[in-house]
Amino acid sequence: MANGSAQSAMTLRRDTWWVAPLITAVVLGSFGIYSTWRAFSNADFLYEPYLSPFYSPYILASWWPFSPALLILWAPLGFRATCYYYRKAYYRSFFLAPPACAVRPLAKEGSYTGESKLPFILQNIHRYFFYAATVILFFLWVDAFKALKFEDGFGVGVGTLVLFANAALLSLYSLSCHSFRHLIGGNLDVFSKCPTRFRLWGKASALNEHHMLWAWVSLFGVALADLYIFLLARGVITDVRLI
Numbered sequence: 284m285a286n287g288s289a290q291s292a293m294t295l296r297r298d299t300w301w302v303a304p305l306i307t308a309v310v311l312g313s314f315g316i317y318s319t320w321r322a323f324s325n326a327d328f329l330y331e332p333y334l335s336p337f338y339s340p341y342i343l344a345s346w347w348p349f350s351p352a353l354l355i356l357w358a359p360l361g362f363r364a365t366c367y368y369y370r371k372a373y374y375r376s377f378f379l380a381p382p383a384c385a386v387r388p389l390a391k392e393g394s395y396t397g398e399s400k401l402p403f404i405l406q407n408i409h410r411y412f413f414y415a416a417t418v419i420l421f422f423l424w425v426d427a428f429k430a431l432k433f434e435d436g437f438g439v440g441v442g443t444l445v446l447f448a449n450a451a452l453l454s455l456y457s458l459s460c461h462s463f464r465h466l467i468g469g470n471l472d473v474f475s476k477c478p479t480r481f482r483l484w485g486k487a488s489a490l491n492e493h494h495m496l497w498a499w500v501s502l503f504g505v506a507l508a509d510l511y512i513f514l515l516a517r518g519v520i521t522d523v524r525l526i
């Protein structure tokens with residue numbers, strides 16, 4: 284290829300580089316549509332003793348005329364939207380900026396402003412979303428334990444396991460967060476003076492290596508947990524009581 288056409292080509296890559304951003308766009312887009320519909324629907328989110336994670340904690344306020352999910356979902360949504368991994372994922376798959384390594388971005392050259400101007404400067408408050416999402420996560424664990432309490436006393440249903448799995452996967456996602464890793468290991472000159480923090484930092488770092496995996500698995504987990512309770516509430520499926 285002549286030098287001029289090489290410079291003007293979108294990419295010289297011959298592999299299927301477009302598959303990953305395409306799959307990401309489809310999956311993230313589908314999750315966005317599903318979760319928006321569920322958040323606004325304000326229905327079929329409770330099937331005793333199970334509460335959908337999209338509505339937890341359930342806040343029933345007389346001054347709020349809209350779906351209660353909207354009062355809380357900003358926290359996990361902001362947490363995911365500002366996540367270091369998801370930023371890479373949606374910058375590539377939705378903004379095509381760039382869609383992959385060694386592929387020309389869609390935007391004009393020189394238009395890139397990084398994350399130093401509005402709205403993307405807001406990505407820098409990721410750690411505050413981490414704090415807010417941790418509060419929500421606490422309530423998801425509370426809901427999982429509440430799912431052990433049936434009308435006739437203690438019990439375990441498939442829904443109980445679903446809610447515990449959801450809380451566990453979201454915890455792995457949060458504990459592998461880059462901000463959390465910095466929170467426990469940052470602002471230290473020497474680790475030898477804080478062996479406990481060093482140990483915790485080591486564990487967080489091990490989880491952090493798989494942050495992308497936890498990001499995806501927990502995304503599917505929370506959507507499936509909501510779907511399970513939705514289907515129960517609609518009478519489409521029946522819960523199986525294990526204990």
Ligand code: FES
Nearest residue numbers: 366367368460461
């Ligand atoms: S970096 Fe992904 S959740 Fe913090």
